[in-house]
Amino acid sequence: MTPQLITHTPLAHLRWDGGGVPVVLMHGVGGGREAWSDACMGPGAGTGAALAAAGFTALAVDCPGYGLSAAVEPYDLAGMAGAVINTLAALGAGPAILLGHSMGGMVAQEVIARAPQAVAGLVLAGTSPAFGKPGVDWQQVFLQSRFAPLDAGLGMAGLATQLVPAMVAPGTPPGVMAAAQALMAGVPEATYRRAVAALVAFDRRANLPHIAVPTLVITGEHDRTAPSEVARKMAERIAGAACTILPGAGHLLNIEQPQTFNSALLAFLAAR
Numbered sequence: 001m002t003p004q005l006i007t008h009t010p011l012a013h014l015r016w017d018g019g020g021v022p023v024v025l026m027h028g029v030g031g032g033r034e035a036w037s038d039a040c041m042g043p044g045a046g047t048g049a050a051l052a053a054a055g056f057t058a059l060a061v062d063c064p065g066y067g068l069s070a071a072v073e074p075y076d077l078a079g080m081a082g083a084v085i086n087t088l089a090a091l092g093a094g095p096a097i098l099l100g101h102s103m104g105g106m107v108a109q110e111v112i113a114r115a116p117q118a119v120a121g122l123v124l125a126g127t128s129p130a131f132g133k134p135g136v137d138w139q140q141v142f143l144q145s146r147f148a149p150l151d152a153g154l155g156m157a158g159l160a161t162q163l164v165p166a167m168v169a170p171g172t173p174p175g176v177m178a179a180a181q182a183l184m185a186g187v188p189e190a191t192y193r194r195a196v197a198a199l200v201a202f203d204r205r206a207n208l209p210h211i212a213v214p215t216l217v218i219t220g221e222h223d224r225t226a227p228s229e230v231a232r233k234m235a236e237r238i239a240g241a242a243c244t245i246l247p248g249a250g251h252l253l254n255i256e257q258p259q260t261f262n263s264a265l266l267a268f269l270a271a272r
Contacts, residue, residue, distance in 0.1 A: 003058075010070075018053065026103075027061075029195045033067055034183060041258040078114070081115075099265070108124060108127075124218070125219065125253060126251050128231075131202045131203070143197060149162055156189050157181075159184070159192075165177065179255060183255075220251060228245045242268060
């Protein structure tokens with residue numbers, strides 16, 4: 001199924017219309033709307049098309065400042081969540097299922113904390129309820145290390161070449177790695193800097209026990225950014241949440257193992 005590109009809503013998005021409940025797909029800090037499409041993962045492998053084939057309406061958004069979506073001010077998780085909420089309102093959509101990867105999973109947690117009535121279910125992929133360690137010193141060290149390649153003039157393509165190999169599982173095919181690198185290389189440098197800076201302050205651990213919708217926490221066996229032990233602990237704090245660890249996958253699990261990821265996703269949605 002060929003998706004439709006929608007640009008008149010607060011967040012630009014690709015839409016695969018399967019006629020059913022909307023599923024909002026939110027990418028990570030190095031991604032974009034194409035992270036969920038066949039263009040990134042190969043014919044028939046994209047999560048958007050898989051959802052539509054199963055009767056859902058998939059909306060793969062460009063988060064604020066990415067792709068065709070305008071940035072928000074101030075640029076923080078609250079603003080990103082507000083843009084998702086406003087997009088659903090503009091579409092006149094009922095409660096939606098939110099599927100967020102990494103940063104997108106943090107946005108999803110922020111949405112349900114602020115507008116629980118807008119959420120019918122959660123899929124938290126390769127993400128966590130808080131970022132890193134508390135304290136300004138740790139945050140500054142992290143930001144300096146992450147921005148060093150950019151400060152050295154390597155640009156987003158150079159940054160992607162350095163970061164992506166450490167994000168994927170051992171033995172990931174070169175073509176898969178190249179697709180992930182191309183996706184990250186296309187992120188505007190200014191947006192990447194602002195998004196990473198916004199993440200270090202994220203902490204929604206206290207809200208986990210208040211989540212009252214069907215929830216799947218899913219991560220890759222080799223994910224070093226959102227390790228399996230973090231995923232299990234997060235799921236334990238959400239009433240009734242399921243937890244799935246994908247074997248042979250790293251942090252970019254939906255791109256590395258799209259068919260396995262889609263199967264786990266659709267099984268959860270069918271059982272919710």
